[in-house]
Amino acid sequence: MTQQPRIAIDAMGGDEGVRVMIAGAALALERHADLRFLLIGDEEVIGAALAERPALKAASEVQHTTVVVAGTEKPSQALRTGRGSSMALAVDAVKTGRASAAVSAGNTGALMAMAKLALRTMPGIDRPALAALLPTLGDNDMVMLDLGANTECDARNLVQFSIMGAAYSHIMMDLPAPRVSLLNIGTEELKGRDEIREAAALLRASPNLPFTFTGFIESDKIFAGGTDVVVSDGFTGNVALKTVEGTARMVSEVLRRAFTSSIRSKAGFLLSKPALHILKVHLDPNNHNGAVFLGLNGIVVKSHGSADDKGVANAIHVAARLAEDDVTRQIAESLARIADAPAAAGVAGGVTGNGAGSAGGNVTGSVAGQ
Known part of the structure; x- marks a missing residue:
């Protein structure tokens, strides 16, 4: 079982972006004190949100980017133009081992395409x-x-x-x-x-x-x-x-x-x-937010774009459980x-x-x- 699972958060995805993603991470930390986070997005905006949440700030590292995958982008377009986006960097953190799992509320098709390209499917699995x-x-x-x-x-x-x-x-x-x-x-x-x-x-x-x-x-x-x-x-x-x-x-x-x-x-x-x-x-x-792409060599969880802080916290909970119990x-x-x-x-x-x-x-x- 993984100790202190670290969750990479695409802080820029979803309808409300940083505000709700940071609030959700803070709520998840209240429920699971052993969690650690890699928050990916605009460093200035994330820093302002963390200033009001010292416990989350102490449990987090921030990776800066201002590139965001738009909800209207086709997966093929996102693969070409979104390499430095908060979504792509969150998935890459799982690939490189910097995070146990990634959570994003952004474009579902783009997230699926990025996750499959970066993580590949498991041996014996044809499609996630x-x-x-x-x-x-x-x-x-x-x-x-x-x-x-x-x-x-x-x-x-x-x-x-x-x-x-x-x-x-x-x-x-x-x-x-x-x-x-x-x-x-x-x-x-x-x-x-x-x-x-x-x-x-x-x-x-x-x-x-x-x-x-x-x-x-x-x-x-x-x-x-x-x-x-x-x-x-x-x-x-x-x-x-x-x-x-x-x-x-x-x-x-x-x-x-x-x-x-x-x-x-x-x-x-x-x-x-x-x-x-x-x-x-x-x-x-x-209360049931958090869909997961099963069958990849890594854990990626999709939060609903309109989820509130409770919904985001639930998606993080799903990611943490799957990482701790090693679903792969x-x-x-x-x-x-x-x-x-x-x-x-x-x-x-x-x-x-x-x-x-x-x-x-x-x-x-x-x-x-x-």
């Missing part, structure tokens, strides 16, 4: 995936991936995503054998596209999985609490995530209108306020366990592939609007 923790009706949160890093995936990708998602769930939820499900249009074995059914066959054929494969799951069941990891291609995962987010906003607005429609409704609101507070906390995206090592061990299993002969090749150190794949594909 964007994963996040989401609330459920069960006893713990659920991991969902891919949320948009790869618009198209084959069976091997889906199996690798299952392994990565299980490792993430094991670390964040302390689950010894997370339940993993493939998102599909039905639960029957004959339902779905060829690659989904092939991935299910590969998972069922491997006897040495570090998780419990539960088969297919339909989209209306993913938040019921019956599974711990939901796996899909990035296109489907992104659509599912955006649909859920939109539905949550609609429900919130319907409730607001209902409780303000009359004097009786307003009285009902006062009586229902404690229960509504629980609902608000459960659905607050800041856990994924590698899981891949090795499957490949070494004698009964999985002929299956391991389909699982692990030949993606060692690969920079291929869809770097600039559609990504979730984190």
